[in-house]
Amino acid sequence: MSSTSDEARNAELRRTAEGIRDDLQRLIHELEKVIVGHHEVIEGILIALLCSGHVLLEGVPGLGKTLLVKSLGRVLNLRFSRIQFTPDLMPADIIGTNVVMEDESGRKHFEFQGGPIFAQIILADEINRATPKTQSALLEAMQEQSVTVAGISHHLDTPFIVLATQNPIEMEGTYPLPEAQLDRFFLKLNVTYPSIQQLEDIVDRTTQHEPIRLQNILDGDRVDEMKEFVRTIPVAAHVKNYAARLVLATHPDSPYATDLAKRYVLYGSSPRGAQSLVLGGKMKALMEGRYNVSFEDLRTIAIPSLRHRVILNFEGAAAGIEQASIVAEILEKTPEVVRGT
Amino acid sequence: VGAASTVGEHMEPEETLQRLVHTLRRRAGWVRRRTLLLQAFFIGLCLCLGLAIWHRFVPLTVGQLLELWVGAMALCAIVALALGLRSRVDPLGLLIRADQTLKLRERLSTAYELATSPQPHPLRSIVLQEAARVGRSVNPFRVIPSATPRTLRWTPFLLLAIVLALVVDFGVLLPRSFVGGDERPSAALFEQGQQLEREGKRLEAEARRRGLERSMEASRRMQSLGQRLQNEKINEREAMARVNSLSEYVRNLEEELKKMAVLEDVSLSKVREVMVNQASISNEVQRLLGILGRGKLSPSEMRNLQERLQNFGQQGSVDERLSEALNQLRDGDLEGAREMLESYLLQDQMAQDFEHLQRAERALDRNFEHGSDPGEEMGTDASSGESSEDGDYEMAGAPRGGGGEFPGDFDEGDYLESEGMGSNSSVGSGRGTEQDTSRNRLTEAKSPASRIPGQTGEGGVRRSYVRALPLKADATIPLEDAITTYQKRAEESLLREEIPPNNRDLVRAYFLAIGLVEEAAGSEGKDEQHER
Numbered sequence: 001m002s003s004t005s006d007e008a009r010n011a012e013l014r015r016t017a018e019g020i021r022d023d024l025q026r027l028i029h030e031l032e033k034v035i036v037g038h039h040e041v042i043e044g045i046l047i048a049l050l051c052s053g054h055v056l057l058e059g060v061p062g063l064g065k066t067l068l069v070k071s072l073g074r075v076l077n078l079r080f081s082r083i084q085f086t087p088d089l090m091p092a093d094i095i096g097t098n099v100v101m102e103d104e105s106g107r108k109h110f111e112f113q114g115g116p117i118f119a120q121i122i123l124a125d126e127i128n129r130a131t132p133k134t135q136s137a138l139l140e141a142m143q144e145q146s147v148t149v150a151g152i153s154h155h156l157d158t159p160f161i162v163l164a165t166q167n168p169i170e171m172e173g174t175y176p177l178p179e180a181q182l183d184r185f186f187l188k189l190n191v192t193y194p195s196i197q198q199l200e201d202i203v204d205r206t207t208q209h210e211p212i213r214l215q216n217i218l219d220g221d222r223v224d225e226m227k228e229f230v231r232t233i234p235v236a237a238h239v240k241n242y243a244a245r246l247v248l249a250t251h252p253d254s255p256y257a258t259d260l261a262k263r264y265v266l267y268g269s270s271p272r273g274a275q276s277l278v279l280g281g282k283m284k285a286l287m288e289g290r291y292n293v294s295f296e297d298l299r300t301i302a303i304p305s306l307r308h309r310v311i312l313n314f315e316g317a318a319a320g321i322e323q324a325s326i327v328a329e330i331l332e333k334t335p336e337v338v339r340g341t
Numbered sequence: 342v343g344a345a346s347t348v349g350e351h352m353e354p355e356e357t358l359q360r361l362v363h364t365l366r367r368r369a370g371w372v373r374r375r376t377l378l379l380q381a382f383f384i385g386l387c388l389c390l391g392l393a394i395w396h397r398f399v400p401l402t403v404g405q406l407l408e409l410w411v412g413a414m415a416l417c418a419i420v421a422l423a424l425g426l427r428s429r430v431d432p433l434g435l436l437i438r439a440d441q442t443l444k445l446r447e448r449l450s451t452a453y454e455l456a457t458s459p460q461p462h463p464l465r466s467i468v469l470q471e472a473a474r475v476g477r478s479v480n481p482f483r484v485i486p487s488a489t490p491r492t493l494r495w496t497p498f499l500l501l502a503i504v505l506a507l508v509v510d511f512g513v514l515l516p517r518s519f520v521g522g523d524e525r526p527s528a529a530l531f532e533q534g535q536q537l538e539r540e541g542k543r544l545e546a547e548a549r550r551r552g553l554e555r556s557m558e559a560s561r562r563m564q565s566l567g568q569r570l571q572n573e574k575i576n577e578r579e580a581m582a583r584v585n586s587l588s589e590y591v592r593n594l595e596e597e598l599k600k601m602a603v604l605e606d607v608s609l610s611k612v613r614e615v616m617v618n619q620a621s622i623s624n625e626v627q628r629l630l631g632i633l634g635r636g637k638l639s640p641s642e643m644r645n646l647q648e649r650l651q652n653f654g655q656q657g658s659v660d661e662r663l664s665e666a667l668n669q670l671r672d673g674d675l676e677g678a679r680e681m682l683e684s685y686l687l688q689d690q691m692a693q694d695f696e697h698l699q700r701a702e703r704a705l706d707r708n709f710e711h712g713s714d715p716g717e718e719m720g721t722d723a724s725s726g727e728s729s730e731d732g733d734y735e736m737a738g739a740p741r742g743g744g745g746e747f748p749g750d751f752d753e754g755d756y757l758e759s760e761g762m763g764s765n766s767s768v769g770s771g772r773g774t775e776q777d778t779s780r781n782r783l784t785e786a787k788s789p790a791s792r793i794p795g796q797t798g799e800g801g802v803r804r805s806y807v808r809a810l811p812l813k814a815d816a817t818i819p820l821e822d823a824i825t826t827y828q829k830r831a832e833e834s835l836l837r838e839e840i841p842p843n844n845r846d847l848v849r850a851y852f853l854a855i856g857l858v859e860e861a862a863g864s865e866g867k868d869e870q871h872e873r
Contacts, residue, residue, distance in 0.1 A: 010466045232463050236451040238437060285446075291468050294446035337437055 017286060020226045024287060027217045030075045034212055035068050036205065037198040043287070044189045044304055045072060045163065050227050051279040053186020054142050054162040056127075056177075056308060063191045064202075065165040069123040076223065077216035078159065081119030085130035087173050091137035095147040096154075112149055117141050120157055120220060124164035128174045135181055138162060142184040159223045165191075179311055183270050187280070187301075188308035233282035235293040242336050243277040243298050249330040250310050258333050260326045264316030269309035276305040295336045303327050354466075354473035355456050361476045362453065365435040368481040374425030376490055381414075381421035383492050386499045388413035393506035439484045448472045449479075534570025541567055622653060623689050626663075626682050633679040646670055660685060828852075 024046055031042050041057065045068070048055045057065045066082070073080025083094055096115035102108045116122070117138070127135060141147050145156045164185070167174070182188075194202060205212070218226075235243075249256040251268030261268070280301035281293040288297075307323040316326075389410045396406055436449040452472030455465045462468075541563030548556035629646060632638070638646070650667040653660070666681035 006466055010470070013464060013467055234451055234455055234462055234464055234468060236447055236454045238433075238450065239447055290446060290448070291464050291471055292447055292451035294440075294448075296446060336441070337434075 016225075016229055017289070017291070020229060020286060021289060023218055023222065023226070027075055030214055030217055031068070031071050034071045034205070034214065035064055036201045037194045038064065038068065038191060041068065041189045041191055044187050045069075045161075047280050047283040047287075047301070048186040049076075049159060049161050049223065050230050050283055051186060051276075052159070052161075052227060053276065053279070054164070054184060056182070056185040056188040057163060057165045057191055058168050058188060059165070059191030060193070061167060063193065065191050066123060066125055068191075069121065069163045069165075071214055072163070073121040073123075074214040075217045076121065077219045078120035078223075079157070080121045080123070081116040082123040082125060083116045084125045085127045085134065087129060087131060087175075089130045089134045091134050094134065094137045095141065095149060098150050110150075112152065112154065114147075114154065117147060118154070118156060120160055122160075122162045124162055126167060127164040128166040128177055130175065132175055132178055135175065135177060138164075139181060139184065157220070159220055159227065179267070182308045183272050185308060186276050187304040189304055230279070230282050230286055233285055233291060233293060235278055235282065238337055239281070239293050239295060239298065240278065241338070242295055242334070243274050243281070245334055245338070246277065246298065246302055246330055247271070247274040247306070249334050250306060250326070256334060258326075258329045260321070260329045261310075264312055264319065264321045265310055265326060266313035266316075267311040269306050273306050273309045277301060280305055299331055302331055306330075354452075354469035357473040357476055358449070358452055358456060358469065361439075361449070361479055362432040362435065364481050365439065365479075365484060366430050366432060368485045369430040369435055370425070370428070372485050372487050373428055373430070374422065375487060377421035377425045378418060379490050379493055381417035383490065383496065383499075385414035385417040386496060386503070388417070390499055390503050390506060393503045397506060435484070439479055442484050443475075443479060445475050445479075448475050531571050534567045534572075536567070537570060538564050538567030541565075623686060625649065625653070626686055626689075630679060630682050630686070633675055633682070638675065643670070643673075662688075 027046060028039070028042055032039070035042060045055050047053075049072075057068075059065055070080065070082070083089075092115065094115045095117050096113050098110040099113050100108050101111040122141075124138065127138075141156060141160075142162050145158065145160050146153045147156070148154070162185075166177070245256050247269045248254040249258055249268075250261055250265060250273070251257055252262045252265045254261075254268070257265075257268075277298050278293065281297035284297040284300055285291070285293050303324050306327045310323040310326055312321060312323065392401075392406065392409050392413065395401075401409070433450060433453055436453050437447070439445065440447045440449050448468070449472050452468045455462050455468050541560045544563065545557055545560035548554075548560055629649060632642065632646060647667060647670055650663060650670065653663050662681050662685040666678040666685070669675075669677040669681060
């Protein structure tokens with residue numbers, strides 16, 4: 001009897017997992033109707049979405065970052081909000097403020113008017129154009145999924161994801177993101193320039209026909225279910241150990257640190273990096289139809305998870321060292337299994 | 342594996358996983374023991390090589406060597422087996438290895454961890470099922486291949502090294518400082534040793550034929566030294582010097598043998614025996630005369646005298662005068678007996694003086710006959726007489742003078758027993774009355790200084806032990822050259838009366854005896870004039 005119930009439960013779990021995979025596949029397929037290429041970026045955004053994370057998209061202007069985020073908002077049937085970060089943008093412009101309201105009896109009172117942060121998919125466009133003060137207005141919302149105005153906390157709806165874009169080209173009037181802000185991004189994805197075939201495809205799609213209308217694939221509840229299932233994926237102890245060693249290897253003072261990390265890194269990844277690795281690994285496993293996290297899953301997700309958490313020292317910045325190359329060296333030199341672990 | 346897979350399909354996922362773990366552990370244990378044994382074999386070979394090298398320096402019998410080899414290999418094998426049986430393989434490690442080898446994406450290891458974890462997990466069943474599904478296709482031989490230790494690649498070289506260690510003589514390859522003292526000498530030394538041994542044998546045969554014991558002994562020593570040169574490692578320079586010295590020694594010995602052959606007929610020992618007996622009889626007769634000189638004797642003293650005279654007869658020294666003296670003593674004629682004994686003593690003294698003269702004459706005759714180097718002459722010590730010393734004789738002209746040493750150069754510890762080495766060295770250079778004879782002697786005195794002491798005839802033997810004489814003595818002037826000056830100064834000393842008058846006869850007798858000075862009337866006349 002119990003075996004039968006176990007079988008039924010297993011079958012249900014399998015169906016759930018397969019349903020998640022199917023939904024994700026449909027989601028990706030729908031997004032790829034308007035987004036040419038950038039498969040890894042789309043996948044990364046979905047991973048961050050199902051892991052309750054946020055994504056920092058970095059790329060030169062005109063590569064479709066904003067389009068991607070807007071399209072995602074449409075297919076997920078989530079409330080979408082776009083914040084164009086400018087140097088004169090103030091925190092209240094993001095999170096909202098108390099305004100004086102007058103009721104029917106003529107009595108005046110303060111009422112909180114939520115800013116654009118009160119949405120489920122936030123596009124923080126060109127986030128590095130705003131001042132650090134304004135950038136930091138996102139901190140609480142990204143970590144706690146709430147904002148506090150005049151001592152009153154206002155919870156944000158779930159799922160909640162911030163997709164920030166920034167231009168890698170150093171320009172006048174840009175403000176690098178503070179480390180605390182960077183650490184709150186689950187992944188940092190690079191939006192690369194499309195290949196010639198992709199470019200031709202982009203031209204065809206945007207000049208010959210009317211803009212494609214995207215369908216809703218998922219809703220917020222389904223996303224929450226999927227997020228819950230993702231967290232049940234087991235991770236073996238030696239795999240977790242590998243993730244921990246990868247994170248520790250980014251610290252120059254760690255015994256696991258590689259040569260590049262020792263030389264060019266000022267600060268390594270925070271524990272959020274390990275969380276990002278493991279959660280991202282779980283999502284990768286689920287997307288591949290597995291029920292356990294492998295070393296390969298961690299390796300796949302390691303660079304987008306860790307590179308923005310590695311702070312270069314002066315020598316590294318002066319030498320133009322890419323954080324991604326440091327993480328790549330860590331992946332190359334860190335053994336998967338160590339005796340005694 | 343295929344059969345196991347078929348059965349595994351009907352098993353529970355957890356049981357399948359356990360069975361896979363068991364299979365992998367068994368395989369890992371076998372591979373580990375095999376690896377340890379192979380490594381033990383290699384270490385054993387290394388030990389065998391060490392023993393083979395040790396065998397080169399400290400030779401062992403074949404049996405001992407084999408026993409040590411077998412023992413070393415057995416010890417290594419036992420240690421390897423003990424380590425193999427003690428080792429425990431971690432099942433999780435095996436499953437991780439299987440995951441990595443077969444690229445199973447950590448399915449097996451994660452499932453094993455969930456299966457062994459006490460905490461429940463919502464996906465435990467699914468994970469186990471997935472692991473069982475992929476585990477059925479796991480080939481333990483692929484996961485844990487039986488690899489051969491890389492060190493075994495050196496096995497052929499080790500075997501070759503063992504064979505070489507047993508066969509090759511390291512003395513040829515190693516520098517001389519590494520070669521022990523028992524190494525073979527060089528070819529040149531070996532050849533010289535052979536030559537020396539041959540010469541020694543030839544000399545021994547010659548000495549045996551002539552009945553010369555001392556020469557035989559010396560030749561045996563030569564053979565012994567030759568054998569040592571062939572078999573032992575000696576400093577080459579030293580050895581060559583020794584060989585040269587011995588070669589010269591051999592030549593000199595041959596010359597001496599030739600000279601000795603001339604003197605074979607001289608049986609001095611018999612003469613010496615007679616002289617000893619004669620001397621004792623003379624002394625006894627003098628004592629008897631002393632008793633008779635006291636006048637009247639008691640009957641007991643008379644009997645004692647008679648018995649002593651009878652003893653002379655029993656010793657074989659029968660003389661007419663002694664018999665007559667005995668008869669007169671028995672008749673009670675003491676005066677007659679005394680006169681008879683005094684007559685006997687007088688004649689005996691005359692006989693001795695005559696013998697001295699005869700011997701000096703013989704010595705001079707030999708010089709003239711053989712024309713040999715005066716320094717090599719055989720001489721007797723005339724001052725002490727044959728009866729005063731052991732009667733030992735020594736060849737004159739030894740580099741060290743009267744040391745009675747061999748001129749040969751012998752190794753330390755290689756003692757050479759020399760027979761008849763006298764304490765009285767007779768220097769051999771004389772000056773005759775005829776000027777041409779003296780010139781001949783001086784010319785002949787230019788011959789090499791190293792000479793061989795020898796013994797003339799059979800007699801008392803004294804053994805002297807000498808060691809490592811140099812090839813050449815320290816003296817740079819040949820003895821033959823020096824003796825002329827020495828002789829001249831001795832004569833001048835005689836003329837200057839530096840010699841006490843009562844010793845002049847002694848000195849003169851000495852030079853007469855060694856044959857270097859003629860009993861020239863002129864010289865004697867001068868002495869007499871000086872005495873006067």
